[in-house]
Amino acid sequence: LLSGISPAVADSRSASRAGSAPALSAARARVQPTPGSSSGGDPYFPRQGNGGYDALGYRIHVEYTPSSHALKGHAIVRARATKALSKFNLDLRRTMKVTSVTVDGRAARFSQPARAVQELAITPAKALRKDQTFTVSVRYAGTTTPVTDPDGSPDGWIPTPDGAFVASEPQGSPSWFPVNDSPKDKALYAVSITVPKGITAVSNGNLLSARTAHGRTTWAWQLNQPVSSYLVTATVGKFTLTKGRTGKGVPYLIAVDPTQRSQSAKVLKKLPAMVDYFSSVYGRYPFGSAGAIVDNAPNVGYALETATRPVFDSAPDELTLAHELAHQWYGDDVTLARWRDIWLNEGFAEFSSWLWDEHSGGTSAAAHLSTLMAVPADDPVWSPPPGNPGSAAAIFSDSVYERGAATLQALREKLGDPVFFAVMRGWAGAHRYGNATVPEFVHFAGSVSGQDLTAFFQNWLYASGKPTR
Ligand code: ARG
Ligand code: ZN
Numbered sequence: 001l002l003s004g005i006s007p008a009v010a011d012s013r014s015a016s017r018a019g020s021a022p023a024l025s026a027a028r029a030r031v032q033p034t035p036g037s038s039s040g041g042d043p044y045f046p047r048q049g050n051g052g053y054d055a056l057g058y059r060i061h062v063e064y065t066p067s068s069h070a071l072k073g074h075a076i077v078r079a080r081a082t083k084a085l086s087k088f089n090l091d092l093r094r095t096m097k098v099t100s101v102t103v104d105g106r107a108a109r110f111s112q113p114a115r116a117v118q119e120l121a122i123t124p125a126k127a128l129r130k131d132q133t134f135t136v137s138v139r140y141a142g143t144t145t146p147v148t149d150p151d152g153s154p155d156g157w158i159p160t161p162d163g164a165f166v167a168s169e170p171q172g173s174p175s176w177f178p179v180n181d182s183p184k185d186k187a188l189y190a191v192s193i194t195v196p197k198g199i200t201a202v203s204n205g206n207l208l209s210a211r212t213a214h215g216r217t218t219w220a221w222q223l224n225q226p227v228s229s230y231l232v233t234a235t236v237g238k239f240t241l242t243k244g245r246t247g248k249g250v251p252y253l254i255a256v257d258p259t260q261r262s263q264s265a266k267v268l269k270k271l272p273a274m275v276d277y278f279s280s281v282y283g284r285y286p287f288g289s290a291g292a293i294v295d296n297a298p299n300v301g302y303a304l305e306t307a308t309r310p311v312f313d314s315a316p317d318e319l320t321l322a323h324e325l326a327h328q329w330y331g332d333d334v335t336l337a338r339w340r341d342i343w344l345n346e347g348f349a350e351f352s353s354w355l356w357d358e359h360s361g362g363t364s365a366a367a368h369l370s371t372l373m374a375v376p377a378d379d380p381v382w383s384p385p386p387g388n389p390g391s392a393a394a395i396f397s398d399s400v401y402e403r404g405a406a407t408l409q410a411l412r413e414k415l416g417d418p419v420f421f422a423v424m425r426g427w428a429g430a431h432r433y434g435n436a437t438v439p440e441f442v443h444f445a446g447s448v449s450g451q452d453l454t455a456f457f458q459n460w461l462y463a464s465g466k467p468t469r
Contacts, residue, residue, distance in 0.1 A: 040182035049182025163236030264315035326352030347404025387461030
């Protein structure tokens with residue numbers, strides 16, 4: 001599923017230019033299949049994503065051996081051609097070697113060019129028509145290798161002593177499955193993972209089954225709402241599973257590594273109340289299931305809002321749990337359209353952790369803002385400006401989180417609670433399972449509030465240095 005301005009738009013523009021050629025070739029030019037782009041067009045991560053099709057759903061099966069880091073995969077991708085395609089690409093790292101590809105059941109030619117880090121180029125036996133829905137089957141295997149992000153952190157399939165911590169923001173998915181790895185191409189996911197008996201594999205959505213045969217267990221999961229590929233997990237390890245329902249009836253499933261059990265128990269007890277609180281202020285919970293995965297992944301250094309079930313590298317503190325749960329609305333339901341729009345994810349989630357703190361009788365969001373405003377102007381927390389971090393290495397900088405959260409608290413104080421929360425609820429509602437940009441939010445807040453907020457957002461999101469109050 002694609003939304004916003006997609007590579008497909010650019011493709012169809014060039015197709016209509018071709019159509020202005022001499023009369024006879026005009027009709028033919030329009031249907032002449034051409035290769036899809038190997039880039040989704042995001043300047044921060046130009047290798048990510050591809051053009052010419054819209055992925056609709058993935059069925060991924062991986063078999064993982066923790067002791068050797070060996071992974072064997074079979075991915076079935078259902079997609080729709082957005083133009084006539086002679087060939088197209090998926091994103092898959094060369095650490096995963098492809099052994100066979102079919103398109104609609106027929107063997108297809110494929111290559112993993114050495115000069116491209118994560119391109120799987122596929123030439124179907126028969127070209128694809130515009131709007132044709134097709135199914136790609138890819139078999140592959142390799143030794144998992146995490147990706148190193150521009151900020152230096154590991155990403156993707158990250159081995160742990162008892163399994164793997166799987167967190168793919170911003171670019172880890174192609175380390176373990178073939179994908180149109182653009183945050184704009186949301187799709188449905190059914191993930192199943194085969195691991196040695198006694199080991200658990202946790203993915204997104206509902207647990208369909210866990211079947212053991214010949215000393216190995218296959219865990220099958222399914223997510224019924226479309227999400228971006230960086231939000232998919234398949235975290236493997238020793239876990240204890242706990243199921244329940246929140247007070248408002250949202251089913252949840254929590255997986256906890258036994259080494260983190262005692263440190264995380266008190267905070268995890270608050271999970272149902274957090275989900276229900278956020279749905280009371282932001283609108284109904286966007287997914288069919290909630291929960292958390294608390295792992296023991298020493299070298300990761302972050303948590304991630306994987307869809308329905310955020311993944312934590314160790315027992316989270318209360319505000320970190322609140323942050324990741326709030327991402328289910330801001331990040332997972334309405335998702336950045338470009339990586340420079342990261343404030344829509346991180347600023348909103350961080351502000352939400354302040355809001356939870358206030359709601360649960362801790363520090364008010366106003367006090368969080370005052371504390372931050374006492375930080376000197378030359379402190380790194382003020383830059384880069386969260387509305388335009390400027391580079392891929394800066395998307396997770398403190399300013400995006402802290403100055404980003406401050407922006408929303410300042411907006412709240414300017415508009416008053418009724419209007420502010422109407423903006424917040426309306427924003428999630430207007431972009432359900434979609435994508436959006438920071439300028440779209442600025443425009444949206446202005447139109448819901450009926451105020452000219454241009455100068456306000458210029459000061460908080462775009463000005464260099466410390467915003468003025
Ligand atoms: N989105 C995550 C959060 O909740 C942070 C992910 C950081 N990832 C990274 N590769 N540095 O804040
Ligand atoms: Zn976050």
